Amino acid sequence: xxxxxxxxxxxxxxxxxxxxxxxxxxxxxxxxxxxxxxxxxxxxxxxxxxxxxxxxxxxxxxxxxxxxxxxxxxxxxxxxxxxxxxxxxxxxxxxxxxxxxxxxxxxxxxxxxxxxxxxxxxxxxxxxxxxxxxxxxxxxxxxxxxxxxxxxxxxxxxxxxxxxxxxxxxxxxxxxxxxxxxxxxxxx
Ligand code: SF4
Ligand code: SF4
Numbered sequence: 001x002x003x004x005x006x007x008x009x010x011x012x013x014x015x016x017x018x019x020x021x022x023x024x025x026x027x028x029x030x031x032x033x034x035x036x037x038x039x040x041x042x043x044x045x046x047x048x049x050x051x052x053x054x055x056x057x058x059x060x061x062x063x064x065x066x067x068x069x070x071x072x073x074x075x076x077x078x079x080x081x082x083x084x085x086x087x088x089x090x091x092x093x094x095x096x097x098x099x100x101x102x103x104x105x106x107x108x109x110x111x112x113x114x115x116x117x118x119x120x121x122x123x124x125x126x127x128x129x130x131x132x133x134x135x136x137x138x139x140x141x142x143x144x145x146x147x148x149x150x151x152x153x154x155x156x157x158x159x160x161x162x163x164x165x166x167x168x169x170x171x172x173x174x175x176x177x178x179x180x181x182x183x184x185x186x187x188x
Contacts (some may be wrong), residue, residue, distance in 0.1 A: 007181045012105045016055060016059070016101070017054055017059055017062065019093070020054055020093050020094065020097075021054055021057070022087075022091050023047045023085065023086055023090055024051050024055060024085055024087075024112070025092060026085060026177060027037060027051050027052075027055060027083060027085060028083060029048060029051075029052060029081070030048075030082060030086045031046075032050075032077070032080050032081060033046075033047040033048055033051070033077035033080070033087055034046035034047050034048040036076045036077045036078075036079075036080045037071075037076065037077055038072075038074065038076070039071065039072060040128055042070050043065075043066060043067040043070050043186070044066050045061070045065050045067045046064050046067075047067065047071075047077055047087065050062065050068070050085075051090075052066060053065075053120075054090075057061075062094065062105050063098060063101075063106075064105055065093075065105075066105065068091045068094035068095055069095070069099070069105070069106055069109045071091040071095075073091065073092070074088075075088045076134060078123070080099060080186065088115040095110075096163050098110070099113075102109070105109075108139065111135060111138040111139060112135055114138075115132075115138060116131055116133040117178075118134060119131040119134070120129075121172065121175050121178045122172060122175070123172055124172040124174045125175070127155075127162055128155070128160075128161045129162065132145075132148065132152070141165060152177040158163050163184055
């Protein structure tokens with residue numbers, strides 16, 4: 001398992017940002033992506049600003065930003081970009097890079113997604129209790145479960161989640177698909 005460390009973004013700038021920058025060279029800074037993004041008001045940099053920072057090689061600000069973590073992959077900016085740029089894929093590339101480099105700001109998101117996918121892989125669907133239990137263990141912060149307690153109780157009362165363990169087989173057929181994706185990723 002990779003040791004947690006606070007990667008200094010400038011150490012990784014060219015290796016990581018170069019291919020993303022290459023895809024965005026035709027950006028004309030029109031701001032359509034920002035105007036299209038429903039999450040832009042929650043982001044510290046708007047999508048247009050983030051692409052500007054990527055283009056100018058400002059890696060430190062890019063990877064300290066919460067912008068790509070808050071992208072919900074709705075593809076609206078991609079559909080509307082007048083230059084036809086692969087913006088959602090670029091957001092994905094930043095997420096992958098931040099997870100790979102164990103960037104501190106992105107660590108909670110990476111653990112959240114990892115726990116979610118792990119549960120889907122094992123059961124063919126998300127098992128909410130198992131998913132959150134794994135996430136809480138990975139986060140090693142007792143304050144986080146407390147924050148989720150009111151939501152958990154509401155869901156339990158409405159019968160949306162169960163406290164009983166999932167009885168599905170430990171290896172779901174979906175696991176084969178995950179393994180295949182891993183093989184394809186390694187072969188790249
Ligand atoms: S919509 Fe496309 S061209 Fe316009 S700022 Fe965003 S990325 Fe650049
Ligand atoms: S794909 Fe991401 S950045 Fe683009 S509009 Fe949707 S949430 Fe915003």
